Amino acid sequence: MTSAKPHAIEVKDLVVSNGDVTAVRGVSFTIPQGGRMGLVGESGSGKSMTALALMGLLPMGWNTHGNILHDGVDLVTQSDKALSSRRGRTLSMVFQDPLSSLNPVRRVGDQISSVIRRHTGADKRVAEAQTIELIKQMNLPRPEQLVRAYPHEISGGQRQRIMIAMALACYPQLIIADEPTTALDVTVQKQVLRLLNGAVRDRGSALLMITHDLPIIAAMCDTVAVMYAGRIVEIGPVQEVFRNPRHHYTRGLLDSQPTMDNIALDGSSRLVSIPGMVPPLHSLPTGCAFNPRCPAASDKCRETMPELGTDGINAACWHPIQPAGEVAAQ
Amino acid sequence: MAIYALRKLAFFLGAVFVASLAIFILIRAAGGNVAAIVLGKDATAEAINALAHAYGLDQPLPVQYFNWITNMLQGDLGQSFRTKESVADLVTARLSVSVPLALSGLLLGLIIAIPVGTYAARNVGKPSGAVLALISQIGIAVPVFWAGILLSVLFGVKLGWLPTGGWVDWRESPIGAIRSLVLPVLSLGLIMAAVLIRYVRSAVLDVMNQDYVRTARAVGMTRTQALLSVGLRNAALPIVTIVGLQIAELIGGTVIIEMVFSLPGLSRMILANVAAREVIVVQSTVMLIIIFVIFVNFVVDLLYGVLDPRVRNAA
């Protein structure tokens, strides 16, 4: 993470709103070249809106403020045309539902090869040969036949591999994957993740993995940012954050996961659950948005919003959890 | 695709059969003693029976229906009671007016509606989009005959550019024929366009919100490119469906427009024959129109199969 090297992406004070509600309320993070960051959060946390803002693909009526530095430019200031020449080339994205995300009336091979032709200017035959090669790399069977298939004719896992092939076709600097396996059958999820993991690594691309699923982040990322109600509440190396979470929300999320340990207690075991519910964006509580659900909430939490990085702790919390080691030392 | 096409063909034939039965029952069974009506109050019983016998009207209804259908299949549409003219000849003469009118009207409607509707969808939420939506709303509220009247007042009476009515036969003067069709086609096409703009707009809006359009943009298309190359191709599916449904509306509009501009088309003929109780003429002509509409819908269904791989595979 040397500062001399340019970052794959650098986001500063990103705000996304549509006039009525603000879905992303001041988010900053940096992903170095080849770095892998996980963005974890529940519905309404603003994680998907963050991804769409980076791509410049927000739905009509939504606006972006702040800076998104990528490949030497600030994407926020770019026109749709300028952005479009980067999308799919230096910056690309894999979406959640591969069936609805592929054009239903075009053959999958054509969909991939048109991306190659658009960005590399390769002629049709070259692009088609590259497409076959890509499909092989995606561990898909019978590439020559598969290119002629329509999206509805292939399985969900195959479709998502096609999506990944499209996103990786031009060796992007950064690939954003938004819940790429949520719509897939459980037994296929891991294969697709493994494929995505390897293919991203082979290309040296950076990865921004967006999910509500903590184990996926643990498996694929080196950094994690935890979002709640439009803000990052904790950020840091995965090993550190997941082993010693400082924010009570991160702790709660980790405790909510059924694991082998929970099961081992069989029957009598209980998951520690986070009480209450995720607040809707249009009626957020004052102060820390998590305070109504937080076991450590104080008056200060109800009045003033904590910032990330106070006291050198990468958790936006007035009463951060003490790491186990420090507690012992006291 | 073969199974899909066969299914649709079966439906087409079934629909024609059911429609013919409905028409026959409606006109013949509900119409009373046709021969008596045709000949009027003063006719003698012998004359009525003779006419009924001559046209096979004294046979049982199922037999009459069977004869009618088999004759139609052989191209014999029957003949008029009064003039003894063959319905086929009557109809053919009228088609040279009605068919160009209806098709040009539809074409004009589409030529206007597709770009305007797409533009309105692109600019939804902006003043230009709202104005177009409002114009379309107003256009839908305008009765097609009033549009005809307004246009002929403007271009015929005030400006004197075009005839306000009447017909010059194609063989006499093709230019004259075209001149007599301009205003009718314009009235029909504009009102058609108003209705279609609405559908095109909502079809395009719907498609633009689909994930695959977002994907197209995510791999490097601008908003406009995605709209034109991915959006329109997919929006074609609902639009084709609507055009199929609008064919019936189009025929209705043609009927009225022929009246407004005194064109000697098929509808005027039906109207006159309705008044004269020429049952066989009405029955056969109406059947022809319905076969035409059902056929267009059959073609639309086939087109749908061609456009959408999901449909043809589902069979």
Add this chain to the structure above:
Amino acid sequence: MSTVTPFPADVRPLLEVRQLSQVYNLRRQKLLGPRPTLKVLDSIDFSVRPGEAVGLVGESGSGKTTLTRMLTGVERPGQGQVLYDGVDVWTGGEAHKKLFRRSVQVVLQNPRSSLDPRMRVGTSLLEPLRSLRIEGDHAARVLEVLDQVGLDKNALERFPHEFSGGQLQRIAIARALMPGPKVLIADEPVSALDVSIQAQVLNLLKDLVRDLGLGLVFIAHDLSVVAYTTSKVYVMSSGKIVEVGKPLDLFRNPQAEATQALVGAVLSVEAGLAGNALA
């Protein structure tokens, strides 16, 4: 009463299916030729006892949805029997069918879809009592059940759209409890919920099994969620039960291929941090 103790074999199953099979006709692929058929269920044996939480896992297409329809009495089996309290549900007479309807209740996946948006929550809760013609103090029953699922009584006057997903799932569970069931069938009850809410609902289900002695059938595709909630898991694949066992045994030593696939699919934070999750 606790789910820790394994059940003696002589406790009679409350809900049981025996040798259940079902075949569906598919659409013709070729114009001529036979209609293809699909055996969605193949000789299924399955049972749940009072106070026992049983899991049912399988990929989509494994037949668990069809089995669920049989267990809830929505669909009549082609072959085999569905028994409640030892009596066949479909041939045991009207009175028994009524008893079955009352005693076996269902919680479905999507809480937003499982409550009528035009009905007040209070009305929805009374629906089971009214349609099953159950006598008694309905008002008192509603309050009792609301307390069991941890909801406030001012929920009754509101409409579903005023609640969050987690709250709606509690309401759906409350409705299922209204007629005093003996068996609760929960079909993917947490997969539509936020992660931080899932644990609340899972804990609630466990409490109900323990406190009310309910039999619970928990259907899901996620083995770890099922394993946490139940004491016995049936694994389904291609319409068959391919393995039955205690959750931990399945995890440690999966026998059937389908079980191995499901166990292999489970990701955990621990494995991820250790760097071998995707190995």
Add this chain to the structure above:
Amino acid sequence: MNTTTAPTVTPRRRRRLELNASLVVGVVLTIGFLVIAIVSFFWLPSNPNIPNIKNRMLPPGTVDHWLGTDGLGRDIIAQLMVGARTSILVGAGGATISLILGTIAGLVAAAYGKIADETISRGADIMLSIPGMVTALVLAATMGSGALTTIFALTAFFTPSFTRVIRSAAMSVLQEDFITSAKLYGRGKLFILARHVIPNIAGVMIVQFTLYFAAGILTEAGLSYLGVGVTRPSISWGMMLNEAQQTVGISSPLAMWPGLAIVIVVLGLNLLGDGLRDVLDPKLKRRS
């Protein structure tokens, strides 16, 4: 666990309370239209059916005849007012009957199995391929023209469309899990349709009714213009246009007023329908 979670009241989306311009304009125009029709029963400027030769072709702005008179000296305003009644009678009549028949057919198709569905849906498809204008002509030929025939024709014309809309709306409600629950409690089809399906498709029904009311007025005007719709002493705006064109030529202002009346009323109802759709059924907004 006994975390008592108080239900949070999600504030209704602000958009719903925003001034829905379409709805406001639609309501104003529609109420105006209804009021004029009602007033016509109690008060008219003069008898719209009695010719008055010495007052023929009075221009607009004449005292006692603000919009003038027609070729037989009959007051235009009085005719327009009585025409509003006809529009309501025929338009709303046709829409109401089609709504009832279409709802019944649509619900049966949606809830009573594949055979009923195929029969009704295919039947509706066939009926939709018969142009409404042609149906009306045939009916006029067999039944004679008049308001009742026109309502009949509209019913034949609109019922299949209603059936399709109601069927698809009902289908989507029937797929919801709360229907499964109701079935599990042993609720019968009729109860489910009455207590669950109809309340949930009421919005669709109201919106469609409004839109077909408007379409009915348009079609009635067209038929009366052709001379196969209503006949005097009833008065229709379409009939007025026909008479204007035949007696005095099309450039007369006589041809303007009825046309304008139709446009305003139909526009009002369509805007009302769109506005209601935004309020009652946001999901449906983009579908049609």
